[in-house]
Amino acid sequence: SQQGEEDPQALSIQEGENATMNCSYKTSINNLQWYRQNSGRGLVHLILIRSNEREKHSGRLRVTLDTSKKSSSLLITASRAADTASYFCATDDYNNNDMRFGAGTRLTVKP
Amino acid sequence: EAGVTQFPSHSVIEKGQTVTLRCDPISGHDNLYWYRRVMGKEIKFLLHFVKESKQDESGMPNNRFLAERTGGTYSTLKVQPAELEDSGVYFCASSRTLVQETQYFGPGTRLLVL
Numbered sequence: 001s002q003q004g005e006e007d008p009q010a011l012s013i014q015e016g017e018n019a020t021m022n023c024s025y026k027t028s029i030n031n032l033q034w035y036r037q038n039s040g041r042g043l044v045h046l047i048l049i050r051s052n053e054r055e056k057h058s059g060r061l062r063v064t065l066d067t068s069k070k071s072s073s074l075l076i077t078a079s080r081a082a083d084t085a086s087y088f089c090a091t092d093d094y095n096n097n098d099m100r101f102g103a104g105t106r107l108t109v110k111p
Numbered sequence: 112e113a114g115v116t117q118f119p120s121h122s123v124i125e126k127g128q129t130v131t132l133r134c135d136p137i138s139g140h141d142n143l144y145w146y147r148r149v150m151g152k153e154i155k156f157l158l159h160f161v162k163e164s165k166q167d168e169s170g171m172p173n174n175r176f177l178a179e180r181t182g183g184t185y186s187t188l189k190v191q192p193a194e195l196e197d198s199g200v201y202f203c204a205s206s207r208t209l210v211q212e213t214q215y216f217g218p219g220t221r222l223l224v225l
Contacts, residue, residue, distance in 0.1 A: 009213070033153060037214065043146060045153035086213060090154065099148060099200060101216035 012108040019076040021105040023089035024069075032065055034074045035088045037104070043088065046074075081111045113137065115217035117203050123223045129191040132220045136185070136205030142166075143186050144206075144214065145178060149199040157201075160186060193224045 007022050023032070031050045035043040049056045049065045049072065056063045062075040076083055086104040093099070116135045124130050136143045145157040157176070158168035162183035171178070175194070180186040190197050200221050204214040 035154065043154050043156055048153070088214070099154075099202075099219065101202070101204075101214075103215060104213050106213060 010106045015109055015111050019079050019107055021074045021087050023072045025091045029091045029093050031092045032072050033090045037086045079109045081109050083109045115205050115215050117217040117220050121221045125225050127192045132188045132201050134186045134203030140205035140207050142206040144204045145188055146202040147199050195224050198224045
């Protein structure tokens with residue numbers, strides 16, 4: 001199955017609520033990245049977490065990485081309607097010169 | 112359903128040569144995206160096709176890069192002449208419509224320019 005699988009596939013919440021998206025992967029990684037894509041536009045890099053890090057923050061974003069479970073989560077706190085987008089995780093494996101994307105989570109934040 | 116495929120998986124060329132990358136999106140997907148990842152950095156958007164039309168090519172680095180999608184099916188990305196800084200991984204992704212935003216990524220083409 002696909003490396004970097006996100007769940008849920010779709011998430012709908014109210015403005016002000018927190019949104020949590022998860023990503024699982026199968027092989028060893030050097031880092032994991034989260035990206036966002038608005039409708040019709042390219043990917044925007046959100047945050048990168050290295051394999052020796054467990055948690056990272058950037059503004060309203062919080063990313064965790066559990067290498068023992070081969071999983072990561074992206075938490076968006078106090079969501080806004082403008083956060084509506086698709087969110088992807090991508091894993092980086094330097095040993096195999098490999099980068100894989102998941103299918104993404106479609107987040108809808110209702111005003 | 113077959114996923115997004117890209118060809119070749121790897122390409123090693125000399126500076127000054129031409130390389131053409133190909134992407135076959137999932138059948139029925141109108142939207143096709145090209146991305147590039149230069150060594151160790153984040154993915155960057157190159158351009159977006161809707162069927163055969165270029166919707167957004169704001170990410171194309173310079174005029175050495177030419178993307179086409181004749182007939183609205185597969186797409187090619189030509190680099191001519193290739194420079195050393197063009198080395199990286201080129202990803203293609205497709206999605207059905209803009210309403211359904213989920214993109215499906217191909218495995219990428221690893222380009223090395225010597």
